[in-house]
Amino acid sequence: xxxxxxxxxxxxxxxxxxxxxxxxxxxxxxxxxxxxxxxxxxxxxxxxxxxxxxxxxxxxxxxxxxxxxxxxxxxxxxxxxxxxxxxxxxxxxxxxxxxxxxxxxxxxxxxxxxxxxxxxxxxxxxxxxxxxxxxxxxxxxxxxxxxxxxxxxxxxxxxxxxxxxxxxxxxxxxxxxxxxxxxxxxxxxxxxxxxxxxxxxxxxxxxxxxxxxxxxxxxxxxxxxxxxxxxxxxxxxxxxxxxxxxxxxxxxxxxxxxxxxxxxxxxxxxxxxxxxxxxxxxxxxxxxxxxxxxxxxxxxxxxxxxxxxxxxxxxxxxxxxxxxxxxxxxxxxxxxxxxxxxxxxxxxxxxxxxxxxxxxxxxxxxxxxxxxxxxxxxxxxxxxxxxxxx
Amino acid sequence: xxxxxxxxxxxxxxxxxxxxxxxxxxxxxxxxxxxxxxxxxxxxxxxxxxxxxxxxxxxxxxxxxxxxxxxxxxxxxxxxxxxxxxxxxxxxxxxxxxxxxxxxxxxxxxxxxxxxxxxxxxxxxxxxx
Numbered sequence: 001x002x003x004x005x006x007x008x009x010x011x012x013x014x015x016x017x018x019x020x021x022x023x024x025x026x027x028x029x030x031x032x033x034x035x036x037x038x039x040x041x042x043x044x045x046x047x048x049x050x051x052x053x054x055x056x057x058x059x060x061x062x063x064x065x066x067x068x069x070x071x072x073x074x075x076x077x078x079x080x081x082x083x084x085x086x087x088x089x090x091x092x093x094x095x096x097x098x099x100x101x102x103x104x105x106x107x108x109x110x111x112x113x114x115x116x117x118x119x120x121x122x123x124x125x126x127x128x129x130x131x132x133x134x135x136x137x138x139x140x141x142x143x144x145x146x147x148x149x150x151x152x153x154x155x156x157x158x159x160x161x162x163x164x165x166x167x168x169x170x171x172x173x174x175x176x177x178x179x180x181x182x183x184x185x186x187x188x189x190x191x192x193x194x195x196x197x198x199x200x201x202x203x204x205x206x207x208x209x210x211x212x213x214x215x216x217x218x219x220x221x222x223x224x225x226x227x228x229x230x231x232x233x234x235x236x237x238x239x240x241x242x243x244x245x246x247x248x249x250x251x252x253x254x255x256x257x258x259x260x261x262x263x264x265x266x267x268x269x270x271x272x273x274x275x276x277x278x279x280x281x282x283x284x285x286x287x288x289x290x291x292x293x294x295x296x297x298x299x300x301x302x303x304x305x306x307x308x309x310x311x312x313x314x315x316x317x318x319x320x321x322x323x324x325x326x327x328x329x330x331x332x333x334x335x336x337x338x339x340x341x342x343x344x345x346x347x348x349x350x351x352x353x354x355x356x357x358x359x360x361x362x363x364x365x366x367x368x369x370x371x372x373x374x375x376x377x378x379x380x381x382x383x384x385x386x387x388x389x390x
Numbered sequence: 391x392x393x394x395x396x397x398x399x400x401x402x403x404x405x406x407x408x409x410x411x412x413x414x415x416x417x418x419x420x421x422x423x424x425x426x427x428x429x430x431x432x433x434x435x436x437x438x439x440x441x442x443x444x445x446x447x448x449x450x451x452x453x454x455x456x457x458x459x460x461x462x463x464x465x466x467x468x469x470x471x472x473x474x475x476x477x478x479x480x481x482x483x484x485x486x487x488x489x490x491x492x493x494x495x496x497x498x499x500x501x502x503x504x505x506x507x508x509x510x511x512x513x514x515x516x517x518x519x
Contacts, residue, residue, distance in 0.1 A: 307452070346422075385445035
């Protein structure tokens with residue numbers, strides 16, 4: 001086993017903060033009540049649930065009754081997409097607009113409707129991964145039910161012009177959803193400022209527990225529940241509330257949002273240092289999304305003459321955990337759909353690397369990561385039958 | 391997805407890397423768009439594979455299958471080497487994840503191509519190596 005352990009894959013998941021674990025603990029044992037129960041145990045759980053709802057709402061600039069607690073980002077995205085389309089009972093089919101760089105938790109529900117006769121427009125992106133506003137305008141139709149464009153991309157980190165897109169969608173009759181799973185706690189997210197109708201977030205991306213998330217749904221926006229049963233979550237999401245998880249999510253969000261400015265500056269300076277060191281020391285590298293506003297903690301590079309999975313495994317043997325957009329790790333035979341949509345050739349996309357840093361990382365780790373990457377890239381390029389240094 | 395210990399061992403310590411000078415036969419397989427490209431070069435003496443080397447751009451499975459294939463082929467007669475199959479390669483590696491069987495297990499094919507290249511060359515040149 002390597003001596004060093006450096007985790008730089010925070011866009012995949014994050015460790016739960018000590019303070020968050022502490023806040024959660026009582027709700028597994030002494031305060032275990034079901035929030036729907038009438039007795040004192042239930043009242044206690046109900047009160048903490050309401051408190052969390054208010055605190056989460058306040059962090060998002062939303063009303064407490066517009067917060068739906070879910071099991072995570074995927075459920076929130078599914079509830080937003082499927083819920084909004086199902087709620088449109090007056091039309092047997094219709095039109096959905098999304099982008100070509102969404103998370104699969106949005107793309108797959110859209111495909112699900114496409115197979116059932118709905119039409120789906122997937123907005124293209126430019127070389128920086130950004131949606132063009134005029135494409136949104138021209139895609140909108142009278143029968144457009146839903147527009148879903150993510151706030152921050154999970155592979156490259158570019159930030160979409162959500163406020164501007166919301167402005168275009170407003171008053172068209174379509175509902176606008178944004179997947180903000182990667183953005184909350186990293187960049188300011190205020191639902192009123194953004195003008196979105198729905199927004200998804202997840203706790204485990206911001207140092208909270210896995211298995212809990214939020215769908216913000218503006219009052220008056222109709223969605224059909226996907227899970228029915230009891231009268232939980234304003235009858236939009238049945239199931240006994242995950243009180244401990246919700247407490248963890250709330251505490252994690254407060255900590256992440258509270259330290260966002262300082263931590264964002266620290267991480268973006270580390271990211272910039274990593275980026276320039278890689279560009280200086282390794283030839284034939286492109287920084288994906290370089291011309292876009294990006295999440296502060298993320299770097300995505302495509303390195304020619306190497307394959308991502310090999311690079312990832314050799315870095316792992318040196319104690320460094322990162323991820324790749326190579327086909328070999330996606331479970332399909334295709335490289336990252338995000339990089340392909342951005343115009344990165346498939347043979348280059350196979351050599352892509354995503355580094356996502358977090359509060360557990362220190363500036364002093366950067367040199368070791370760069371040295372290790374240089375060594376790994378050199379080793380793999382020496383083994384390649386096709387790579388010739390330009 | 392988890393690789394077997396044998397795959398990881400060949401991936402981290404690959405045998406016979408490189409390109410042989412004055413190779414008697416060379417086999418190129420794969421496609422950079424798919425992510426795996428392989429080149430196998432062989433030296434033939436007295437109908438046997440005297441030396442063999444590979445260069446591979448690809449995932450851990452692609453590198454491990456290349457490495458073990460060169461080990462399996464070295465010293466074999468050309469006929470015996472032609473009988474090496476991708477299933478046998480995978481078996482020797484303690485198995486491969488299903489999705490890696492077809493896209494990354496190209497080394498046996500590369501070896502066969504190198505042998506065919508050698509046979510074409512001696513057929514054309516008329517002189518054995």
